[in-house]
Amino acid sequence: MGRDAVTQALSGEETIKAVRKRQSETLLAFSTGKDAIAAMLAIQPHFDAVHPYYLYLVPGLEFVEESIDYYERFFGVQIKRLPHPSLHRWLNNFIFQPPERCRVIEQAGLPNFEYTDIQAAIVRSEGLQQNMLVADGVRAADSPMRRIAIMTHGPVSYKQLRFHPVWDWKKADLIAAFKKANVRLPIDYKIWGRSFDGLDLRFILPLKKHLPRDYQKVLDWFPLIELEVFRWEKAHG
Template sequence: MSGLDKINHPRGDALIAEYKERYGDKTLIAFSRGKDSIATAIALRDKIEMIPFYYDDIPGLQFVDESLDYYERTLFGRKILRMPHPTFYKQLTDGLFQPMRRAEILGAAPIPRINHADVVKMVKKQEGIEGDILSATGIRALDNAIRFMSIRKHGPIRPSAGNWAPIWHWSKKELLDNIEASGISLPADYTFLPRSLDGWSYLYLIPLREHYPQDYARIIEWMPLAEAEIHRYEINQRLTA
């Protein structure tokens, strides 16, 4: 037993109908290009108007742009908004992987500090949306115990958090089956990264250097000392060999 029978919240079309009754016929969707957000878009397709936006970790990465273009054509039928990732600005002002002199300049520069609520405001302004609207996410109750308890306690529609979870009741098998049945492909980086892009550890940098050297070079332009992360890994490998 998965335990989902203990959660008496609306699901599927009933959940979408409840959302539309409360917030209208549009929803934002924070589209990470990962399997959870792809499945969420598939579940909502043809049932509600989606306004997808993507948090850009570093602007202009080819493998990201290629996949976003693919999902614009095959999944959304519209432009996916590219929005600045709050973490990207924070990494710059914190001097992550920056030489000393450059870190000093970035630290003194008027780089804005933004959060996810600020990004949502920018999306709404760009789309001319007034009033309340939530972001659809791929959170599922069976992901882990914390999410299970959160969904059970707060439900799949969470105005205080600004989001809702259309596929909260799906198992991982249901998620993968729905993606396969849709004919929509996972992004190319799923074939060589441990998961969709999530930071700048050696787990991502080494495969990117091999498969997308031009994107790796762009990352190094923004964060020159990221190469030190690879060197650290290589040294540790030699020491433990």
């Protein structure tokens, strides 16, 4: 029986204990979303150190920096800021880019990379244990596909070097944990009802309305996104 098969029956708490036997420290993919916060609350008491990192879609957004600053102070850790794989992919595919920028982007030769590349880079830079597993906030209750994946493969993936410490948490578990810890959710939930996660209109239009300075920063990187907003505003008066 393989290691992945052994982990299929583990609860979230048992998953944490199993990973703790393997490694004394852990990385955490920290999006500032509710599930990532829950993962941090769940794992921090069990490891000697947690190394969270945030992957930004657009560099330097003020509301993101304010949230990260709050969580750094709340959890007493430093949260690394690194580019999300989507940022380079969007730029390399000229998403919302005017023609005059295309050659500049081509000449920049921005590398495409995957999540595992980010994990490996952090491990090297911090001198951490090789093949360290990374915690995330994936929960089975988020979607039927996630539930099927976790039920099939278990809450630990040695191939992707990931584990899901709160995979079995329900909404009530999140609420109870947040109340007990007295931790707050980021402003994202007031504006979008979820964490900021893309460049489509459902994220960008509220950003322009509520956070105009950050909207301008998005325009600095993706100028033609203004056309998407303009088209919607014209259609809806």
